[in-house]
Amino acid sequence: MGKNHYIIPIFVPHEGCPHNCVFCNQNTITGSSGKIDAEFTRNTIEEYLKTIKKENSIVEVSFFGGTFTAISMEKQKEFLAVAKQYKEKGFIDLIHLSTRPDYINDDILTNLKNYSVDVIELGVQSLDEEVLLKSGRGHSPEDVVKASNLIKKYGFVLGHQIMLGLPGDSFEKDIETTKKSMLMKPDIYRIYPALVIKDTPMEKMYKSGMYKPYDLYEAVEISKEIYCMLTSNNINVIRIGLQPTEEINEGKEIVAGPFHAAFRELVEGSLYNQCILEEIDKVKEEKIMIKVNSKDLSKIYANKKKFFEDIKQQLITTNIQVKQDNCVQRGNLLFIYGEKSKNISIFEYMSKKYKEGKYRVL
Incomplete structure (x- = not known):
């Protein structure tokens, strides 16, 4: 019998991100805009632990939402110290975070090792230079390769996140991004079809006719192919489609795009x-x-x-x-x-x- 896997999410919204990607409104995506600190982190972990049966379970604290390694080193240590305490006491098993590929270096990874981090996910989004430029990502494909290699070198679990159907994108480019990404040997993967969110540059692009997202059928078809590519190469696809929240749902903050509350089930x-x-x-x-x-x-x-x-x-x-x-x-x-x-x-x-x-x- 497999173990139950529980995730305790700590959202660090936009605090460290130096860029404004066209698709991003982090307060909407994370559903959080308030103060996030050590006390908040501790309280969140305690609340989740009350509902989790530790026996035969894997419990993971995950820092999501912003660009974790772009926040100050002092702030990183503040968050991680709390998670590490719970890991050392045996209450949690894994510490997981997501970040940008251009905010990974030896000093950052040494610090993450010191605080017992296990999993680092990179927001790759695309490995096509035109798509990265039109999406305002502010990093290059080479940054992704360098960061991925370093993360592997330090012994972390490597995750990649890609976004399908960004400005300048196509099925062919999505496939090429996936092929190049697989060469870096990520252990886990997330596939997100691009959505147009309120109060983002992409909303303006969409309303002016400069951008058209994939429709639901197109998003299912391209996600299906990429899912096959990854799964066939023993890469664990842990999510397909953005998770519904109070804000991220039809009729809420989504302006356009292939949103479905059970998108993976469709694929x-x-x-x-x-x-x-x-x-x-x-x-x-x-x-x-x-x-x-x-x-x-x-x-x-x-x-x-x-x-x-x-x-x-x-x-x-x-x-x-x-x-x-x-x-x-x-x-x-x-x-x-x-x-x-x-x-x-x-x-x-x-x-x-x-x-x-x-x-x-x-």
Whole structure:
């Protein structure tokens, strides 16, 4: 039985960031604009620990929101000292932070090691120079390579975050960014389709017609390909799509873009249904049963069953029954045709497609 993984988020909004990226309104994204200090950090950890059963669990304190290593060294130490105390006492297991690639150097990493940090995520966003320039990132692709290599050298877990569909972007550029990123061997990954948030430069670009985000279908398709690329190379994709908050939700601070509260489910659901379509189309049977673990059923029926209904329209066979069966391993589909059966691993399906070069959205 796997361990439960709990995250205690500490949002450090925009405090250290020297740039104003076109997509960013950190107070909106983090849902925080108040004072964040050691006391706040300690109180937040204590509140979360009250709800966490430590037995058979991994507990992680994560500093998100701003650019952690761009804040003053004194402030970094203030936050990290609190987290380190809880780690030394055994209340938490990991310390995790996110930062910009141009705010990583030997002094910074030595300090993070001294405070027992485990995971460093870099906001890569893109590795295309034009996209970085149009997005106001203020760093180069070379900064990402240098920072990633240093983080690996110091023995941290390396994370990459990329944003799809930024100004100047395209499917081709998103794919190239992913290929270049994979060469740096990140351990974990986040995929974020770009959204237009209120009170950002990108909102002005969008309203003036200078920028058009991906629609939901496009975002699912490109995310699906990148997810396949990463997963096939054993890179753990820990998030796809921005997490909904009180502020980040439809009808709130989002002006435009492919937001969906369960975006990852759409991506995985599209993959599951693509696999079903190809397998059933191949066997040409009149009656088919698909068995799936109950925890994966929502993937087949994602997007209000639209993916599933769409594939049924493309098939000669319409007698398709889906049945929950927890004897089927998660991430697998068991196809039954009369007395014959075939088990397909979605991971192996993705890997095969990727290695054959047949899974493309371009």
